[in-house]
Amino acid sequence: MSEFNRRELIRIAEEMNGMSNDETRQFITRIIDDLSNLKPSIAFVGQIKAGKSRLINGFTGQPEYLPSDVNPWTTVITDMHFGHPSGRTSGAEFHFFDNRQWQALIAEGEELRNMFPDEEDSYKREMIEEQVEAMKTRAQLRLGDSYEQLLGQHHDLEELTSDDLARYVCAGDDPTEEGEHDPGSDRGLYSDITRKAEVYFDIGHFPYPLTVTDTPGVNDPLLIREEISRQYLKESDFFVVVLSAHQALSRADLKLFRLMQALELGQIVVFINRVDELGDGAMDAAKVRADVQDGLERALGNSDIDVLMGSAQWAHYALTGDETGISHDSILAWLRAHPEQMKQYLEGVEEIKQGPGPISREAVLRFAAMIASGLPDLRRHVTQALTNGPRNEQMRMAWQHLNSFAQGELERSTARLRALAAEESPDANDADESNKLLSDLRALVAEKTEAITSDMDDVLSNLRGVMDDTVAEAVSTVVRGPDGTSPLLAKNGETEMNFTPLRERMRELVQGATQVVRQRMLSELYAIDLQSNAALRALPGWQEPVDNRMNTSAVRWFRPDMTALTRGITVELRVTWLSRLISRKSVVSRAERMIVQEFEMIGDDLIDTARGDLAERLQTVVDHYLALLAGHLEHRVGPDGTNPHTEAQRAVDQARRITDELSTALGPVPADNLQAEAAE
The missing domain is CATH 3.40.50.300 (P-loop containing nucleotide triphosphate hydrolases)
Structure with missing residues (x-):
């Protein structure tokens, strides 16, 4: 996606902020900040x-x-x-x-x-x-x-x-x-x-x-x-x-x-x-x-x-005209040996010829050097x-959220206009019912979110125990030696120990546990979505919005951060020094304890980072969904005014224009992508 796409998304999002409720506005502001700093x-x-x-x-x-x-x-x-x-x-x-x-x-x-x-x-x-x-x-x-x-x-x-x-x-x-x-x-x-x-x-x-x-x-x-x-x-x-x-x-x-x-x-x-x-x-x-x-x-x-x-030397000549060390024959020979670059060169020369004024030999040579560079x-x-890559993914996620809000606004404003035309505008009782339902749904989401978080903590707590056992066993095998002869006591003084298999096993454990958490989160979020939609449909005169499905992209695309696994074990560099201060017999057990402690800290960092990232992504999904719910319900009672029909028509026109602009800014998500998301 181009820079134009990014700027268009920011412009549209800023306009959407002017027609959003407080909860939606807070979420859209985050999207604007993310796009602005991309x-x-x-x-x-x-x-x-x-x-x-x-x-x-x-x-x-x-x-x-x-x-x-x-x-x-x-x-x-x-x-x-x-x-x-x-x-x-x-x-x-x-x-x-x-x-x-x-x-x-x-x-x-x-x-x-x-x-x-x-x-x-x-x-x-x-x-x-x-x-x-x-x-x-x-x-x-x-x-x-x-x-x-x-x-x-x-x-x-x-x-x-x-x-x-x-x-x-x-x-x-x-x-x-x-x-x-x-x-x-x-x-x-x-x-x-x-x-x-x-x-x-x-x-x-x-x-x-x-x-x-x-x-x-x-x-x-x-x-x-x-x-x-x-x-x-x-x-x-x-x-x-x-x-x-x-x-x-x-x-x-x-x-x-x-x-x-x-x-x-x-x-x-x-x-x-x-x-x-x-x-x-x-x-x-x-x-x-x-x-x-x-x-x-x-x-x-x-x-x-x-x-x-x-x-780089050819590029320097192309930009500055400095011919020091430049062989034009070598540049042309290089272009002849690379047909794609020769094509770029010939097409570029033709374009230069279309410009005003005569084309100089030096300009052609410098252009050839730039292509060959x-x-x-x-x-x-x-x-x-x-x-x-990641830039496209971030812009696609921003577009999905904005499009979700825009489609919801269009559906709500259209439904409002139809209700006014049929003189079926909801009364104060409907407003009370809508407000109560929104409060109940917020309580439901909060309760379910707490349960999801508790379940995640249980899984990760079990992971800590398995991780500690794995670390203790693997470190013992390496430090004490597979045949019972510790490399720390080798006569040649070599102290290098290979913990790569342990690091890979720790990676597998974290990936497996977070995959379990991710799938459970998605299952529970789907249940929240179903329960909320059932409650919404029970409202008198409820019109089904097209965007009512919860957007769980932030959770679905989660992958654990494994940076902590790159951390070295500093005790390996101190073993020779330790051996001079304590008896050779205790070198092994002392080194084993210290290495176990450091790997346990690495494991804790992996798990804590995964938990923080998952919790943040869960909150993103929940915040977005609550903003959608608030938007669905806020227009069930029209504003007091001298011409509510005119106001409703203006809202429809504005919402339709924004959805059209979003479609132009990025284009609709392919249907197979939507089906894949629904399947998850």
Whole structure:
């Protein structure tokens, strides 16, 4: 769905608020807020020197924004907002670390490292701690007395220059090295305490508002940069993994992919950059692409990750005219080897020719470079995937709710008009009866909701017991060893223990229990719907609305959040230290207790998160249904006025117009979807 669809839904929802009762208005306001803040994010990740910054410049159409010289960035995550919901289109905000965030950076990094440990991880924590301390020292030397006051604060600049950017995100001279630091330079002044940069642009050539994020490189000699990149993985909706054609899918790349797979991050595309530097051009690039696809298949199993190719250097030339390192013959050869891109090029040239004035040779060459760069293909791939993914689902849910309210309003106003025409308007007794029924139905829904919640708590309480037993048994098997020989007491000092099967079993238990809760919720909600409709039909002169079915989408589409399963077990890194302080005989039992405790906390987090999410979704369904009921009943007594028939006709016309606009904004839900929903 396009940006036009989103804006239309917001406009229609705001108009609907003017004709809604208080309960409905509250719900529609939530829909408006959700649609207004619908802004997917795209993170570019990959190794240093893969050409990531220049690729982002081409992707966003900001050719000179991110410096692409050797290692200019510090530890800064940079969010580039295009068409931000706030309406802001210029300037930037720079957010500074505080001591708590620095410490969390170290702790969370340890959890991620423990997911896929290697021989280097044993010393990484110590190095990262040293690097954080070095950052603090440099910042104190640069900032002096203002250092403490700046921690945890942020700077907001209405306009942003390259010099401003350099002060916050570029490394600058190291003030701890004599002879290397220029005291008069403010380059890098705030860089060591800057946690994140947010920069604002207009929507540019993107079809809807989104955020493009530049992350520090993985496999960076400065480990703190790698840590920040890995930890930011959970913050984005879509990921472009940038590989260099010279060293595609290295060991570090594979480790990144496995981590992303374990974190269940969702949509990913691979972009192999720097194909312009390959000796045999398209032929070599095809081999590299095939090797990457085979490597992903071997490493990740049934991988369906798309692999695109191109050159950020070609895109840079296309945007700036800088011909440094550009071979026009190579660009044209690349297009000839890729028929789809050649077609785009030829069609684009024909379009350019239709424009005013003569077409220059340079314009054609730069257009060819842009098509060959692969950036237009990458933009289309990413925006289409976001459109068809979570963004589409959120807009579809919003449309369903709005359409439900609009159809109900149309039915109610039509029924009111018919009643007036037949001079059968309900009297005060009907109003009292309607108000009493609404009160009774609210009480019914509240009672049933409490029962549903109680049943959910029973299921999840049983899950806690099963989870604790599973954890205790699995940890004991791993720590004590399947043959009775604990790996903690191995002569070679190896302490690595494999808890992957336990994590998978915990995942299965949570998914199974929440599926039971979800089905029971749907069954009880269906019973509420039937009982409420029976009571409504008993009202004198009741007209059956077309939208009277409860919308249970929020519950039906629930899937448990498994993020807690990615948490590492820190005791694994402390075993060697423990063994020096206590007897070897007690190492096993003590380590077992500590590991069990940590896995039990992971299990508790999984269950608590699932309960909170389910309860919130249940409340969404209930709030929506109560708003519908209130709307059904409020018009059974017409307002006092000199011409109630005119008022009723106006209400019908307005409701019909809104339903028509909603149909145009998105289109009706396909009949097979409605049947599938009813079956559930």
